[in-house]
Amino acid sequence: MSNKKIVILGAGLAGLSAAWHLQKKKIECSVFEKEPAVGGLCRSKKIKGFIFDCDGHLLHFRNKYTLQLVRMLLKGNLVSHKRSAWVNSFGIFSRYPFQANLCALPRPIAKECLFEFLKASQTYQDNTPDNLLKWINITFGKGIARHFMIPYNEKFWTVPLDKMISAWTDNFIPVPRPSEVIEGFFAENKHHFGYNATFWYPRQAGIGQLPLAFEQQLCNVHKGFGISAIDIQKKELNVAGKEKIKFDTLISTIPLPELAKIIRPLPGNIMDMFKKLRWNSIFNLNLGVEGGCQEGRHWIYFPHKDTVFFRVGFFHSFSNNTVPSGKSAIYTEVAYSKNRPVNKNKIIPKIINGLKTRGILGKKNRVSVLDINDIKYGYPIYDKYYLQATAAIGEFLSHNNIIACGRYGSWKYMSMEEAILDGRRVADKIIR
Numbered sequence: 001m002s003n004k005k006i007v008i009l010g011a012g013l014a015g016l017s018a019a020w021h022l023q024k025k026k027i028e029c030s031v032f033e034k035e036p037a038v039g040g041l042c043r044s045k046k047i048k049g050f051i052f053d054c055d056g057h058l059l060h061f062r063n064k065y066t067l068q069l070v071r072m073l074l075k076g077n078l079v080s081h082k083r084s085a086w087v088n089s090f091g092i093f094s095r096y097p098f099q100a101n102l103c104a105l106p107r108p109i110a111k112e113c114l115f116e117f118l119k120a121s122q123t124y125q126d127n128t129p130d131n132l133l134k135w136i137n138i139t140f141g142k143g144i145a146r147h148f149m150i151p152y153n154e155k156f157w158t159v160p161l162d163k164m165i166s167a168w169t170d171n172f173i174p175v176p177r178p179s180e181v182i183e184g185f186f187a188e189n190k191h192h193f194g195y196n197a198t199f200w201y202p203r204q205a206g207i208g209q210l211p212l213a214f215e216q217q218l219c220n221v222h223k224g225f226g227i228s229a230i231d232i233q234k235k236e237l238n239v240a241g242k243e244k245i246k247f248d249t250l251i252s253t254i255p256l257p258e259l260a261k262i263i264r265p266l267p268g269n270i271m272d273m274f275k276k277l278r279w280n281s282i283f284n285l286n287l288g289v290e291g292g293c294q295e296g297r298h299w300i301y302f303p304h305k306d307t308v309f310f311r312v313g314f315f316h317s318f319s320n321n322t323v324p325s326g327k328s329a330i331y332t333e334v335a336y337s338k339n340r341p342v343n344k345n346k347i348i349p350k351i352i353n354g355l356k357t358r359g360i361l362g363k364k365n366r367v368s369v370l371d372i373n374d375i376k377y378g379y380p381i382y383d384k385y386y387l388q389a390t391a392a393i394g395e396f397l398s399h400n401n402i403i404a405c406g407r408y409g410s411w412k413y414m415s416m417e418e419a420i421l422d423g424r425r426v427a428d429k430i431i432r
Helices: 013-024 064-074 107-121 132-157 178-186 209-216 256-262 268-275 347-357 386-399 416-431
Strands: 006-009 030-033 044-047 050-053 079-082 085-089 092-095 198-201 221-223 227-231 236-239 243-246 249-252 279-290 299-301 311-314 327-336 367-380 402-404
Touching (some): 006 013, 013 209, 013 416, 044 367, 050 279, 050 327, 050 367, 064 209, 064 416, 085 132, 107 132, 107 178, 132 327, 227 256, 249 416, 256 268, 268 386, 327 347, 347 367, 402 416
Parallel strands (some): 006 030, 006 249, 030 221, 249 402
Antiparallel strands (some): 227 236, 279 327, 279 367, 299 311, 311 327
16 A cells, blocks of 8 residues: 555645545655645635635534544634524514524514424325425425525525426435424524534634644645646556656645646546536625624524625624724625626625625725635535536546545535545445
8 A cells, every 4th residue: 555656636625634634644645735725625815904804714523533533633723602593584674494483574474484384294295395496385385485495595596496496405404304393483492503503613713724624634745736748557646737647646635626727638528517517606705894793693684685705704793803993704605607697896885785685894994905806616506417527537537546635626516624524434435
């Protein structure tokens, strides 16, 4: 095993985790990252005293191993929080998840949502819905579907929901029991729903501390070295258009559409599968703000079209060390794609106006810092081609000693924890 040349493409959480787990077992590997710093999208920056992450990144632990690993890496720089998440609709704020907290809604809306949910829960379904729109209506009823699930998911995914499959929903959308929906109709629900009911965040310096902590324990991490070509016949990488490096096993965490641009030779039928991949993009605007803002709230969902953003979060609620005294830090997220483009020259005023209109920014909240992160690959879209395309691509890569890893390498909707565990999975596969 020690004579095998193992190369990892990308120093995001999955790539760093794979390297860490390999090197822990004394197995040599090299990591190549095209950016000047590790972390991928899990990065932080400091601007005029504000610490901004590249969009909102929170740690959610279902696995004790991952929690222990992250605690060890961050050496105590980690704090747990009980989620305070909200939905803004009908001019009011209701607790997240919407489907379990109907009590704050206008009474006619709440009654419709409850009635239709109970009606749907009593309807036996003997097969799995073949698209996301059907799954939403069957699972939650037409009320919750119409007033939250459909508008929010259309806004987030940017494609018609009847063109998507529901394979990703199990881990990410809470489905309460009828008794819990009834409870939430009369009073704010006390149950903890969903994978993110508790989350963790560094006390100091932002989420970027996690990839930096991985890096400190690793050898052979090469930053600023992009891969311009992969020759699968020669098992050879062209690094930064100059140096050529041999590999026996390649772990790729870079987005699949980018991988397709550099692999040679690429059979026509596999190229067709790469062309079927779809994704949304995220325009992330971070704001440094004078004065207090939405104290005690962690993030808010905005399902309707009257705001351009689908979610807004508050760094200062994750850690007061992310902002100078007496100030606030906000992140906003706007989803877009070829199906639903945005005018990036006009989007910032629309975001700020939406924050004011929805009461997020008050008259005393002067915006003093803007930070833009235009994220090309936001979330893989689970359309009707998804399973066929990812299976064919995965088989082709595996046949050529390339192991797909992580959210974008595997082309899956993953949490940060799942990306770390996927790195371990790949390392274990190589070790075995």
